[in-house]
Amino acid sequence: MKNNDILRRLRYTFNFGDDKMMELFAKGGMVVSRADVSDYLKKEEEDTHKPLNDRIFAVFLNGFITNxxxxxxxxxxxxxxxxxxxxxxxxxxxxxxxxxxxxxxIYDLVEMRIGKHELSAFFRNPSQPQYRECKDQFLRNFLEGLQIKYRK
Structure with a gap:
């Protein structure tokens, strides 16, 4: 999944306004303008769409954790x-x-069945043999489940 898509889904799920989004970036250690937030949230087809690189998205996620x-x-x-x-x-x-x-x-909310061992494999160290790469479908379904749980 693209970082911009995940950012849009999190904003919608938790009903964050522009001010809150700017606050989350700040809590992660980076000051962004309202225009930056707006550009990150735009679809790829739009002229002023700004791709969200991994480092900037990590800043947002760190601010999300702090929040x-x-x-x-x-x-x-x-x-x-x-x-x-x-x-x-x-x-x-x-x-x-x-x-x-x-x-x-959360996965039950989207009718996706996943075992506890399968889930724990996503959070293991990549050097462990039981480590499993989290494919887009797992992350997408998790975000959809969050939306069902938190979006009123």
Whole structure:
């Protein structure tokens, strides 16, 4: 999935306005303008669409975590230079303070069956043999389930 698509889905799911989006970026350690936020949220076909690179999206996700969990002592975490679905999924899990059972319940909302062992493989270290790459369909269905749960 593209970072811009995930950003749009999170904004819709949690009903974040432009000010809140700017605040989330700031909590992650980066000041963005309202115009930047607007450009990140536009569809690719639009002239002023601005692709959201991994580092900037990592800043947003770190701000998302801080928003829901509170700031940690010490400096703001350094954003990752590259992201994949596993890292994005892990950051969402951390931000929302989800346990495996919570995530499985989210998947139940979209009628996607996934086992606990299969789920835990997404959060393992890539060097472990049980590690499994999180494909787009798993992340997409998780975001859709979040939307069902949180969007009134």
């Amino acid at each position: 829901f969990r509170g700031a940690k002592d010490g400096p703001i975490p350094e954003p990752e230079k590259t992201l994949n679905n596993n890292i994005i999924f892990r950051k969402l899990k951390i931000a929302l303070n989800f346990k495996d059972e919570d995530i499985l319940a």
